[in-house]
Amino acid sequence: MRPALGDCRIYGKLRFMSRGNPLESTQEFIRRLPKAELHLHIEGTLEPELALHLAHKHGVALPYGSIAELRAAYDFGDLQEFLDIYYALAEVLRDEDDFYQLALGYLQRAHDQGVVHTEVFFDPQTHTARAIPFGAVVEGLNRAFTEAQRRFGMTHRLIACFLRHLSAADAMRTLDEVLEYRSLIAAVGLDSSEVGHPPSKFISVFDRARQEGLLAVAHAGEEGPPVYISEALDLLGVRRIDHGVRCAEDPALMERLAKEQVTLTVCPLSNVKLRVFDRIEHHNLKRLLEAGLRVTVNSDDPAYFGGYILENYLAVQRALGLTRAQLVILARNSIEGSFLDDDTKRRWMAEIDARAQDLTAS
Ligand code: HPA
Ligand code: ZN
Numbered sequence: 290m291r292p293a294l295g296d297c298r299i300y301g302k303l304r305f306m307s308r309g310n311p312l313e314s315t316q317e318f319i320r321r322l323p324k325a326e327l328h329l330h331i332e333g334t335l336e337p338e339l340a341l342h343l344a345h346k347h348g349v350a351l352p353y354g355s356i357a358e359l360r361a362a363y364d365f366g367d368l369q370e371f372l373d374i375y376y377a378l379a380e381v382l383r384d385e386d387d388f389y390q391l392a393l394g395y396l397q398r399a400h401d402q403g404v405v406h407t408e409v410f411f412d413p414q415t416h417t418a419r420a421i422p423f424g425a426v427v428e429g430l431n432r433a434f435t436e437a438q439r440r441f442g443m444t445h446r447l448i449a450c451f452l453r454h455l456s457a458a459d460a461m462r463t464l465d466e467v468l469e470y471r472s473l474i475a476a477v478g479l480d481s482s483e484v485g486h487p488p489s490k491f492i493s494v495f496d497r498a499r500q501e502g503l504l505a506v507a508h509a510g511e512e513g514p515p516v517y518i519s520e521a522l523d524l525l526g527v528r529r530i531d532h533g534v535r536c537a538e539d540p541a542l543m544e545r546l547a548k549e550q551v552t553l554t555v556c557p558l559s560n561v562k563l564r565v566f567d568r569i570e571h572h573n574l575k576r577l578l579e580a581g582l583r584v585t586v587n588s589d590d591p592a593y594f595g596g597y598i599l600e601n602y603l604a605v606q607r608a609l610g611l612t613r614a615q616l617v618i619l620a621r622n623s624i625e626g627s628f629l630d631d632d633t634k635r636r637w638m639a640e641i642d643a644r645a646q647d648l649t650a651s
Pocket of ligand 2: 328330480508531589
């Protein structure tokens with residue numbers, strides 16, 4: 290049986306086995322770092338193979354005949370071009386078991402890459418608009434989370450995102466459904482087409498969600514201007530900013546984010562695929578990290594953007610020349626920025642710090 294990476298005791302053993310091995314590859318070093326994923330859309334883990342399988346299962350006609358054709362379509366000019374394909378493919382997700390299969394596939398991969406805790410977005414409106422019951426989505430996802438906890442010791446939080454291109458009234462109706470499944474959902478988020486849909490559009494929805502005890506996050510500063518980041522913090526009361534890379538255009542905002550230690554859930558491969566940066570070598574992650582911002586590395590929509598969390602860490606490590614000490618900071622930030630309780634955070638921090646000590650010992 291594979292070791293359960295979510296279990297601190299087993300992690301201790303792995304650490305012992307790797308101690309003093311200076312030849313351990315960077316890839317292996319990253320894989321063995323306990324880390325949390327904080328920016329992951331479950332619909333974005335739909336691999337072409339599963340999409341075609343589910344299309345066949347439900348008799349859904351897709352405009353792509355083969356996996357190769359499907360992959361060839363993943364050449365996006367911007368966020369909107371991606372979202373158009375993304376929402377079209379979500380058509381194949383129809384019943385509880387589809388969501389279970391989808392999530393279990395992701396959780397297995399994340400576990401294999403050393404993710405010990407994951408905070409997963411889903412877009413209720415993408416499904417309820419097609420008359421898929423909210424309960425089928427949440428129950429399928431939850432069945433997979435329960436299995437991953439049992440098999441790998443992996444923990445999770447579930448985050449329901451509102452589609453910002455739809456109205457605040459639609460988001461408010463969606464919040465009613467979220468509240469019916471309150472015990473399974475930790476937070477609300479905001480995603481989809483950013484420009485022209487500022488956080489201020491959703492003040493009343495987020496006010497109510499927070500009154501109900503839900504935590505809040507929001508995509509801001511991916512394609513949208515830096516002021517959307519300030520709005521998300523000040524008007525929506527968010528605990529993290531998803532993406533946030535355009536903060537670099539506003540020095541005062543950068544200073545604020547560093548001072549308040551706001552977690553940014555950065556997604557490097559996504560940013561290149563959606564042309565936020567023209568190439569990975571031009572990504573500002575290292576600059577933000579060295580300015581003292583609490584940056585994390587995440588995969589966003591890994592089936593579409595060319596890699597899961599390990600590939601994202603590796604891409605920035607190679608292109609930007611991150612040191613192992615900086616990789617350790619990224620992993621620490623992911624635990625610190627998560628919605629885990631303080632005790633569990635402390636335990637994972639100790640595990641990560643032990644890895645960092647191995648570095649200086651070897
Ligand atoms: N941005 C906005 N909405 C999204 C994204 C993203 O990167 N991925 C899935 N929905
Ligand atoms: Zn995203």
